[in-house]
Amino acid sequence: MRREKGVVASSGVSFGKALVLSSARPVVSAGLISDVEAECSRFARAVEDAKAEIAQIRDRAAAKLSQHEADIFEAHRMMLEDPQLISDTSDAIKAQKLNAEVAFQQITDGFISTFRAMEDEYFRSRAIDLEDISGRVLRKLQGVVTVELSTLTEPAILVAEDLTPSQVVLVDPQMVLGFVTEKGGKTSHTAIIARMLEIPALVGVAGATGHIKNGDTLILDGATGEVVVNPDEPTLAVYRKERERIVAHKAALREFVGQESVTLDGRPVTLEANIRTDGDLKFAKKHDAEGVGLFRTEFLYLDRGTLPSEDEQFEHYRTVLSAMETKPVVIRTADIGGDKEVAYLGIPKEENPFLGFRAIRYCLANETFFRAQLRALLRASHYGNLHILLPFVTNLNEVLQTKAIIKDLKEELKREGIPFASHIPVGIMIEIPASALMSDVLAPHVDFFSIGTNDLIQYVCAVDRVNPSVSYLHTPYNPAVLRLIAQVAQNAERAKIPVAMCGEMAGTPPLIPLLIGMGLNALSMNPASILAVRKIVRETRYDEAKRLVADVLRLSGPEEVRELLESRVDLV
Amino acid sequence: MTVSEVRILNEGGLHARPAGTLVKVASQFKANINIESNGKKANAKSILGVMSLGLVKDSGLKIVTEGEDEKEAATSLVALIERKFVE
Numbered sequence: 001m002r003r004e005k006g007v008v009a010s011s012g013v014s015f016g017k018a019l020v021l022s023s024a025r026p027v028v029s030a031g032l033i034s035d036v037e038a039e040c041s042r043f044a045r046a047v048e049d050a051k052a053e054i055a056q057i058r059d060r061a062a063a064k065l066s067q068h069e070a071d072i073f074e075a076h077r078m079m080l081e082d083p084q085l086i087s088d089t090s091d092a093i094k095a096q097k098l099n100a101e102v103a104f105q106q107i108t109d110g111f112i113s114t115f116r117a118m119e120d121e122y123f124r125s126r127a128i129d130l131e132d133i134s135g136r137v138l139r140k141l142q143g144v145v146t147v148e149l150s151t152l153t154e155p156a157i158l159v160a161e162d163l164t165p166s167q168v169v170l171v172d173p174q175m176v177l178g179f180v181t182e183k184g185g186k187t188s189h190t191a192i193i194a195r196m197l198e199i200p201a202l203v204g205v206a207g208a209t210g211h212i213k214n215g216d217t218l219i220l221d222g223a224t225g226e227v228v229v230n231p232d233e234p235t236l237a238v239y240r241k242e243r244e245r246i247v248a249h250k251a252a253l254r255e256f257v258g259q260e261s262v263t264l265d266g267r268p269v270t271l272e273a274n275i276r277t278d279g280d281l282k283f284a285k286k287h288d289a290e291g292v293g294l295f296r297t298e299f300l301y302l303d304r305g306t307l308p309s310e311d312e313q314f315e316h317y318r319t320v321l322s323a324m325e326t327k328p329v330v331i332r333t334a335d336i337g338g339d340k341e342v343a344y345l346g347i348p349k350e351e352n353p354f355l356g357f358r359a360i361r362y363c364l365a366n367e368t369f370f371r372a373q374l375r376a377l378l379r380a381s382h383y384g385n386l387h388i389l390l391p392f393v394t395n396l397n398e399v400l401q402t403k404a405i406i407k408d409l410k411e412e413l414k415r416e417g418i419p420f421a422s423h424i425p426v427g428i429m430i431e432i433p434a435s436a437l438m439s440d441v442l443a444p445h446v447d448f449f450s451i452g453t454n455d456l457i458q459y460v461c462a463v464d465r466v467n468p469s470v471s472y473l474h475t476p477y478n479p480a481v482l483r484l485i486a487q488v489a490q491n492a493e494r495a496k497i498p499v500a501m502c503g504e505m506a507g508t509p510p511l512i513p514l515l516i517g518m519g520l521n522a523l524s525m526n527p528a529s530i531l532a533v534r535k536i537v538r539e540t541r542y543d544e545a546k547r548l549v550a551d552v553l554r555l556s557g558p559e560e561v562r563e564l565l566e567s568r569v570d571l572v
Numbered sequence: 573m574t575v576s577e578v579r580i581l582n583e584g585g586l587h588a589r590p591a592g593t594l595v596k597v598a599s600q601f602k603a604n605i606n607i608e609s610n611g612k613k614a615n616a617k618s619i620l621g622v623m624s625l626g627l628v629k630d631s632g633l634k635i636v637t638e639g640e641d642e643k644e645a646a647t648s649l650v651a652l653i654e655r656k657f658v659e
Binding site for chain 1: 582583584585587588589591592595596615617618619620621623624626628
């Protein structure tokens with residue numbers, strides 16, 4: 001029995017067999033062959049098998065993700081029909097009597113180095129696609145099974161160096177018991193998706209793919225951040241019990257489906273879901289979200305080669321808005337730049353991307369880009385209850401400029417006879433200390449605030465949340481952060497506009513009474529947290545919560561705050 | 573032999589998706605089709621060949637078709653590029 005330590009990205013307890021994913025290409029050994037015909041047909045079979053596999057992934061991507069993703073896999077499949085790749089390999093087998101592995105690798109390596117040497121970032125990174133494809137064919141030739149996350153036949157805990165967002169999206173939640181990765185942080189996409197799927201996940205487990213072997217029995221403890229490798233029977237028994245307790249607790253929370261989110265003394269708090277794509281709506285429905293408090297549109301721009309058109313965006317927004325019917329849907333305009341790199345936009349690399357050219361700053365400097373998204377949003381507003389949210393606002397000028405563009409676009413749509421909703425609230429993210437401090441000045445110009453806590457904490461405390469040596473400072477319990485939030489909420493109340501919070505903090509149980517007391521009107525969170533938060537809302541009194549705020553804001557440090565708040569709620 | 577000159581208009585250039593579309597259209601014809609740009613030459617029926625030209629927006633290229641349906645092939649491919657690969 002051995003223990004490995006990591007960072008909890010998604011809580012819960014699970015145990016099962018380890019499935020270690022290695023992305024490395026199999027090692028190929030040279031060998032001359034005598035039967036050229038047999039070698040050529042062995043190669044042809046491997047290519048056909050690989051093509052069939054890619055076609056399956058393509059169809060699954062079309063069903064689970066979007067046609068766009070599917071088209072990319074279709075391009076992968078076409079690469080395996082490429083005459084230059086296929087006939088050149090057969091020629092090399094015949095002419096040089098090479099085995100299929102060596103011949104194929106020679107030919108693909110030629111293309112890979114061509115792509116690597118290219119100037120354009122997009123084409124350079126296509127080398128990875130080709131490595132992926134060639135790895136798949138080589139594994140077929142050597143009879144090594146490629147692990148497809150979407151077609152696992154036995155439940156397992158996945159252990160990997162890192163997982164890409166599209167890999168995680170393709171995961172079948174029935175078959176994946178947990179994630180253990182070497183890289184990635186608490187706020188990485190793997191972490192967010194794991195929480196949404198309610199699958200326990202640990203990230204930052206150093207050397208996991210080396211220390212853990214395929215088939216090892218693992219316990220993944222999402223409370224302590226430990227992986228127990230090959231546990232003994234008494235340890236397993238403890239965890240079995242713990243899991244039963246968690247399952248029972250989740251089942252008990254189901255009774256809050258359909259109940260109102262109001263405090264004991266009648267103050268309503270709207271509990272909403274954060275989503276990334278229309279595919280996430282099923283989680284919002286399952287956990288009875290009262291709306292979508294944050295639809296992060298940047299996922300429409302990531303992982304692709306070209307800009308989505310206005311029509312493509314419109315379709316996506318309309319799908320979400322009509323699915324939510326009259327419930328509010330807050331759509332945040334593109335928060336790209338920073339850590340969300342979009343190669344084809346050609347945003348130059350920066351020394352300090354988190355302090356740089358991102359979100360509204362990029363949008364206002366690239367008006368064609370911004371207008372396409374805003375026009376798509378206005379057109380979609382006709383089909384539901386749209387709220388537009390502007391990210392990363394630093395000053396009033398950015399708000400006024402954006403509102404002028406929106407006004408202009410509305411007139412354009414009117415002239416073209418295209419319908420849009422008569423009232424579309426426009427709000428701003430409060431995530432930069434400057435806008436929090438100026439919230440009294442900003443409030444009269446906007447229809448609502450939404451406090452983005454991940455970034456706000458990062459900027460208030462000057463701490464990079466993905467740097468493990470300082471991330472301990474990134475805590476929502478810091479009284480400086482709480483004082484600023486209280487101030488924003490007060491300014492919103494004075495201007496009579498609603499104030500919401502999105503981000504991890506809004507779904508953290510011990511903080512809920514405090515946020516209610518500060519006067520937050522809506523909390524938007526990972527859908528899986530909604531019912532637990534509703535339970536707390538219904539057990540809280542608003543007048544008592546207000547007194548709690550006064551007590552907490554007098555405390556001197558995060559530890560004291562945490563201790564006081566955690567003593568008040570039952571922690572799962 | 574038919575030679576046509578054309579310029580890439582779509583934002584992303586000849587990325588995997590448009591390159592795939594181009595290869596699909598080219599493969600419908602019997603003619604030999606080559607694309608030449610920047611001193612490099614590629615078979616238009618090979619997606620890797622087309623992509624390894626690294627054509628970005630505003631790149632100029634020559635389409636050289638040769639065979640019984642060379643005229644139709646040239647017309648279809650030029651039209652496809654000009655309407656930015658919208659099928």
